[in-house]
Amino acid sequence: MATRVITVDRSLKPGIWPLVLGHWETLKNLVRTLILRQASTIEFPEKRRNVSGRYRGIHILTAREDGTPKCVACFMCATVCPAECIYIESGERPEKTIEKYPTRFEIDLLRCVYCGFCVDACPEEAILMSRENDLVGTTREELIIDRDRLMARAKLLDVGTGYHPSEHDVRRPVRIAAIEKLKQERGIGNSRPPRG
Amino acid sequence: MPKLTIDGREIEVAAGTTVIRAAQQLGIDIPHFCWHPDLSVDGNCRMCVVEIEKQAKLQISCNTAATEGLVVHTDTPRVRAARRSTLEFLLVNHPIDCPVCDQAGECYLQDQYQAYTLHDARTELEEKVHKRKLVDLGPILLDAERCVLCSRCLRFESEVVGTSTLMFANRGNRTEIATFQNRPITHSYAGNLADVCPVGALLSHDFRFKMRVWFLASTPSICPGCSTGCNVYVDQRDGEIYRLRPRRNPEVNKSWLCDPGRAQYKQIGSPERVAVARTRRGAEWSAVPLAAALDVLAAHIKGAGRALAILGTPQATNEDLRALSTLADTTGARLDFRVGDPELKVRELEDGILQRADKNPNTQGALDLGIARSGVDEIIAACRRGEVAVLLLQGPELLRLPAAGVFLEKVPFVAVMATHNEPALERAHLILPAAAWAEIDGTFTNYQRRVQRILRAVPAPGEARPRWDLVGELLRRLGAPLAATSARELFGEVVRAVPEYAGLDYRVLGESGRVAISVGANGHSPLPQV
Numbered sequence: 001m002a003t004r005v006i007t008v009d010r011s012l013k014p015g016i017w018p019l020v021l022g023h024w025e026t027l028k029n030l031v032r033t034l035i036l037r038q039a040s041t042i043e044f045p046e047k048r049r050n051v052s053g054r055y056r057g058i059h060i061l062t063a064r065e066d067g068t069p070k071c072v073a074c075f076m077c078a079t080v081c082p083a084e085c086i087y088i089e090s091g092e093r094p095e096k097t098i099e100k101y102p103t104r105f106e107i108d109l110l111r112c113v114y115c116g117f118c119v120d121a122c123p124e125e126a127i128l129m130s131r132e133n134d135l136v137g138t139t140r141e142e143l144i145i146d147r148d149r150l151m152a153r154a155k156l157l158d159v160g161t162g163y164h165p166s167e168h169d170v171r172r173p174v175r176i177a178a179i180e181k182l183k184q185e186r187g188i189g190n191s192r193p194p195r196g
Numbered sequence: 197m198p199k200l201t202i203d204g205r206e207i208e209v210a211a212g213t214t215v216i217r218a219a220q221q222l223g224i225d226i227p228h229f230c231w232h233p234d235l236s237v238d239g240n241c242r243m244c245v246v247e248i249e250k251q252a253k254l255q256i257s258c259n260t261a262a263t264e265g266l267v268v269h270t271d272t273p274r275v276r277a278a279r280r281s282t283l284e285f286l287l288v289n290h291p292i293d294c295p296v297c298d299q300a301g302e303c304y305l306q307d308q309y310q311a312y313t314l315h316d317a318r319t320e321l322e323e324k325v326h327k328r329k330l331v332d333l334g335p336i337l338l339d340a341e342r343c344v345l346c347s348r349c350l351r352f353e354s355e356v357v358g359t360s361t362l363m364f365a366n367r368g369n370r371t372e373i374a375t376f377q378n379r380p381i382t383h384s385y386a387g388n389l390a391d392v393c394p395v396g397a398l399l400s401h402d403f404r405f406k407m408r409v410w411f412l413a414s415t416p417s418i419c420p421g422c423s424t425g426c427n428v429y430v431d432q433r434d435g436e437i438y439r440l441r442p443r444r445n446p447e448v449n450k451s452w453l454c455d456p457g458r459a460q461y462k463q464i465g466s467p468e469r470v471a472v473a474r475t476r477r478g479a480e481w482s483a484v485p486l487a488a489a490l491d492v493l494a495a496h497i498k499g500a501g502r503a504l505a506i507l508g509t510p511q512a513t514n515e516d517l518r519a520l521s522t523l524a525d526t527t528g529a530r531l532d533f534r535v536g537d538p539e540l541k542v543r544e545l546e547d548g549i550l551q552r553a554d555k556n557p558n559t560q561g562a563l564d565l566g567i568a569r570s571g572v573d574e575i576i577a578a579c580r581r582g583e584v585a586v587l588l589l590q591g592p593e594l595l596r597l598p599a600a601g602v603f604l605e606k607v608p609f610v611a612v613m614a615t616h617n618e619p620a621l622e623r624a625h626l627i628l629p630a631a632a633w634a635e636i637d638g639t640f641t642n643y644q645r646r647v648q649r650i651l652r653a654v655p656a657p658g659e660a661r662p663r664w665d666l667v668g669e670l671l672r673r674l675g676a677p678l679a680a681t682s683a684r685e686l687f688g689e690v691v692r693a694v695p696e697y698a699g700l701d702y703r704v705l706g707e708s709g710r711v712a713i714s715v716g717a718n719g720h721s722p723l724p725q726v
Contacts, residue, residue: 073405
């Protein structure tokens with residue numbers, strides 16, 4: 001196929017026409033925003049967009065009824081975290097029924113990639129995500145959020161949580177299918193179906 | 197020598213070998229709970245069953261002798277079904293509290309559930325038989341609900357320690373292990389109970405809730421607590437050591453480690469570590485850069501000529517000691533190490549199990565390297581006579597002597613390599629920061645004359661350096677640098693210096709070490725082979 005060569009005349013003068021077009025566009029938006037009130041932007045932070053109920057925002061640590069953390073410091077979240085941003089130290093609970101709880105629980109929000117794996121991994125629904133997506137700090141240390149600040153965020157639950165395993169665990173069927181496949185491959189599993 | 201076939205592969209084993217061991221020799225792991233390589237066979241858990249041709253029933257491989265012509269199958273539908281049922285029974289009353297259990301990650305129940313059953317429970321949590329939890333047995337914590345009643349701990353108590361503290365109490369599905377009236381375990385081998393327990397029933401108080409085990413990286417090393425030289429793993433994360441675990445060596449410590457040995461890791465991360473060099477003027481101590489401190493020391497050594505005395509330490513590695521004897525040879529200094537006569541106690545067993553009276557890991561190495569030369573008493577006498585201008589100490593042992601304050605008065609300059617701060621160091625004029633055993637590569641020679649490697653597990657604090665490196669820096673400043681630039685190379689010089697170590701290098705030593713050949717030619721009495 002022969003090559004087609006296009007010659008462009010760069011000496012052409014555009015004249016006044018593009019200028020008029022540009023001004024017309026500006027004028028249209030001015031009328032739309034100021035007079036018709038149809039702005040495509042919002043007045044952040046006074047106004048906020050609605051985000052999905054599965055939104056993966058800043059974490060929340062939930063509490064038991066007595067106000068102590070639900071977390072049992074099993075380190076599952078810290079283990080699965082791809083950003084390695086969760087730091088936990090564990091200790092003995094004074095009352096012996098649950099044994100273990102986190103004496104320190106810190107998330108470095110500057111390292112966090114908000115993947116939500118920690119929420120999936122948690123066996124206690126102790127860590128959830130909120131819909132909050134903005135957090136301002138003037139130092140790096142401020143954005144390493146500790147146990148008490150994470151627990152104080154539980155009040156955000158009143159306006160609805162973000163990513164929450166029991167409601168939005170989209171990966172659960174995938175996990176169950178993977179386990180079933182493993183059982184078949186290894187020829188293991190229940191000899192009889194479980195009771196009930 | 198019977199020859200048998202396991203999973204289609206033939207193997208010839210020594211007479212009396214059990215099927216489970218024969219399988220291990222082939223690299224086939226048969227799952228088990230109650231069997232332990234260093235305890236007697238009990239055969240109670242029934243997990244290690246295998247199918248043997250021409251035998252009607254499944255057999256437990258831990259108590260079946262390998263005999264001529266045996267044809268064993270370790271992974272058939274019948275075997276799998278039996279394992280599944282066994283494991284389901286073991287888990288019937290298990291609390292499944294893995295999230296708060298320290299054993300998680302190294303638990304036989306977890307591993308074998310993953311590998312062989314993945315079954316769903318048929319018992320509700322409320323229906324389970326509940327047993328005692330959090331029973332405080334001193335250094336050990338008992339959770340009877342997690343127990344699989346394998347009796348490993350009972351056998352350890354009666355066969356290794358000889359105390360028989362633990363027993364089975366109650367009957368049927370209420371059976372649990374217990375001590376009489378919940379008395380604590382008082383012997384100094386309690387930590388092994390947590391190790392032999394295949395599940396989370398016996399756990400160490402010291403390690404409780406410190407770290408989940410899958411975060412820990414293990415470095416093979418040697419316990420520095422005494423001249424036995426038990427093989428250990430140093431378990432660390434991000435430069436912090438969390439525990440020492442015994443590493444199996446059938447010829448040294450089997451699978452065991454004493455509690456004082458286990459506690460050795462605590463000295464590594466201690467806040468009392470010497471991290472920078474310090475000099476004293478009058479009673480005032482000030483920190484100085486290491487290079488400057490070495491310059492000062494080298495200048496003093498040059499000025500002292502033959503009025504230099506050097507004391508080694510049996511805490512140091514063979515490489516450290518070899519560098520030190522090179523320094524003594526170069527300068528013509530007096531040299532010894534036997535403060536407190538450790539050489540008399542090297543082989544003295546204290547408790548009939550592992551602990552020896554000589555609390556140094558490398559007294560035998562120092563003897564082999566000929567560090568015992570001038571005599572400690574002679575060096576002290578020379579100090580008293582004012583014949584010593586510079587005293588270089590590889591460790592603080594001499595400073596700890598009650599009389600040190602008196603005989604050091606006549607010595608104008610005392611330099612000491614130290615790992616930890618202690619009041620005795622105040623008697624020196626210069627302190628050099630030395631790296632501790634878990635922070636260096638090297639070798640120790642134990643009481644059997646077994647040369648064993650230690651490996652660097654964590655970084656040393658601040659400017660601390662291996663002792664051989666400090667001496668190497670001194671030798672460089674004195675114009676006679678060491679030929680070796682690493683511990684591995686330096687070990688080559690150790691081998692050249694000690695005829696009994698002929699043929700050894702780091703690769704030959706491997707993970708379990710080698711016993712030096714006794715030639716008995718170089719002056720000090722050879723030890724019998726153990």
